[in-house]
Amino acid sequence: MKKKLVSILLCAALAVTAFTGCGSSDPEEEAKSKAALEGSDTEGGTKTTGAEGVFTYAIGGDTGNTLNPLTADDRWGLMTCHLLYSPAYYIYADGTVDYILAESMEPSEDGLTYTMKLKEGLKWSDGKPLTADDIIYTYEEQNKQTENLFIGGKPIQFQKVDDLTVEFKLPSVCASAMEMLSSEASILPKHYFEGKNTFDINMLEEEVVGAGPYVLEEYQTGQHLKFKKNPNYANGEANIDTIVYRIIENNDTATLALQNGEIDAWIGLPDLLDPYQDNDGFNITNYSEGRVAYMRLNPKSPNMQEKSYREGILYAMDREEIMVAAYTDKEFFDLGYSFLPPNNSYYSDDVEKWEQDLDKAKELTADGSKALKLCYVEEDPVQTNQGLTIQAELKEIGIEVELAGMNQAAYMKVAYDNENTEYDIFLGGYVMGVDPDIYSSLFVSTKDNMINYNNAEIDQLFADGNGTLDEDERKEIYDEVQKKVSEEAIFYPFGSNLRTLVTTARVDGLEEAKFVPIYTFGDLSKLELK
Known part of the structure; x- marks a missing residue:
């Protein structure tokens, strides 16, 4: 799942x-x-x-x-x-819905109820019937594991109408509900797992x-x-x-x-x-x-407390040079300037791009640290080449970068420790989904907050964007979110590799x-x- x-x-x-x-x-x-x-x-x-x-x-x-x-x-x-396993339906990057187990998934007029109709005659691989009971079992078990099906801190409720029909009751309007309910669950056989006491x-x-x-x-x-x-x-x-x-x-x-x-x-x-x-x-x-490769500056690091210093670090970067070093040729990547991938319909490059300006970079970092530590996965030649390029670019403005490569398990432990102060810079990347609210997990302080942001304005913008079904309003909100995230000078996207x-x-x-x-x-x- x-x-x-x-x-x-x-x-x-x-x-x-x-x-x-x-x-x-x-x-x-x-x-x-x-x-x-x-x-x-x-x-x-x-x-x-x-x-x-x-x-x-x-x-x-x-x-x-x-x-x-x-x-x-x-x-x-x-x-x-x-x-x-199969989900009830799958949403492709272009928004196309591929119905697999489900025949349809329809929202109510007020957007607070989604009704799933299953195809008739569904069977598990062992020949047992697949019904609404399996759908509800899967989503209920998901709610026990995480809060990824929660909206505003409250869980989505599931109700069986008949063997082929399930209603999903939302606690409030959620524009990303259709994708959330698709990406969160490959349907599990209740008859197989219920008495097993483990999903292993x-x-x-x-x-x-x-x-x-x-x-x-x-x-x-x-x-x-x-x-x-x-x-x-x-x-x-x-x-x-x-x-x-x-x-x-x-x-x-x-x-x-x-x-x-x-x-x-x-x-x-x-x-x-x-x-x-x-x-x-x-x-x-x-x-x-739709993968976004990025560099992020650690806001917990003593060296990264001043926003002007972080801005100077970003002005030293040349994202195209970094991507060419990683992927050898422009045909294998697209440059990107937002936390959304360039192929996302909400993507906007009307943001602060931090185009390389070495004079400005030197000026803004003049009173800051001249030694930084960059964390990356050492067995990954892509990140290794990115790190070496960043090291060379920062050396141009008088900053020495220690490349702290480590194995993947060790990297995961420190990169997602939001209290870590040892490392100044992290390299990473992610694949998320179609709806822009899915990316809120990266930045919203009350969610997973993997990029380690703590900005109440960004939190509220994400909440507003997911709380309306008006597409024009959502586009305007997420344009603003992308600008605000860039202006924080913490997250620096390189683009999307193919x-x-x-x-x-x-x-x-x-x-x-x-x-x-x-x-x-x-x-x-x-x-x-x-």
Whole structure:
């Protein structure tokens, strides 16, 4: 289950899993990965990669054998959940609603009640009926876990009308309710979990019951996850019989496997794409996840107390230089100036952009600290290159930057400790959603406040924007929010990087499957093999 908080935490270090191993080669790991590639998909060691009816996707990390659909918080775990479970509906970045389990979701005239109608004849992968009881069970369990379905501190209430109908009662008008109720829950089987007393599933030993397009057939630690199509999937049986998520942590190994026909798809790196350029055997697709990469200044740091000093730091930055250092070429990113991604309909660049001005930067930082500490994920070459560029840019104005790289777990601990005073600068990134209120979790002091803001005016603007259904009024409010956030001189967005998917020529139906954040495909059942 993808939660807003999870999205932030995961994607703060999203580039890590996508870029781990870039440019490196560990012979022992390559041998191990190659051995795994050459014959572990079926009993008896028969190789199925490249076989008819099997689509093999290289993923950059192991999910671990314990899956919890309520708390999955890494890309690979979320991708697995996306295959095994379904939400009632899914909202794409362009606002299109894909109804999966639900037939419709309609608001009342006053905006305080949403009525969900389920499709008839829904079944779980084990053949048991899927009804309104499962919908209510899922959302009630979600409310026990987090307050992400709370509005103004009060929970949304759920009421069963009949086996195919659920009413969602809002405590007050909430413009983002439709997306909130979509993104917060992949529906869970009440009959499976209610007596289990845990949402943890041991994939080595237990059956996974879901309503997604596929069912887990086999999991081998450190090697692969194998899925077979679910005949009870609400949107019809998948076109491809078997999906394999092949675990290959080293990108050099992965690109060789793709060239050798051992896998069908891989998230490519800009500096490893040459073999696929102008090659009829492969297709390269760049797509946006709406990810925002950023630098933030720590307001708890003693060095960052003066706003004028923070402004000077930002005037020293050149966001294009930072993004080129990270992604090698402009075709792999879009510059951005707001906390919203450039492809969001509410995005505005009518904000303080902090265009580089070294003279102004030197003037504003003249009386401040000449030594700063920057925290980033050391195994991520993207953040490493960003950090080195920022270090060089600040050196131009007489400030020395210590690059404090650390592993992802350690980074997560300090980066989201809102009382941390040791680090002056953090690098990060996030993938959120469509409605601009979803981003309030980043900045509102009464919410998750991951960027560590404490500004009552910004808090109120977000509340006002979500409390009206008038689109013109909302646009005006969120334009103002974007300006206010930029003016605080704490958050400095670089822009939005693109992900590059390389597939073999036999893979078809990419447009029908639709590219989405985190999961790569909105509906893998729509993929085809030629």
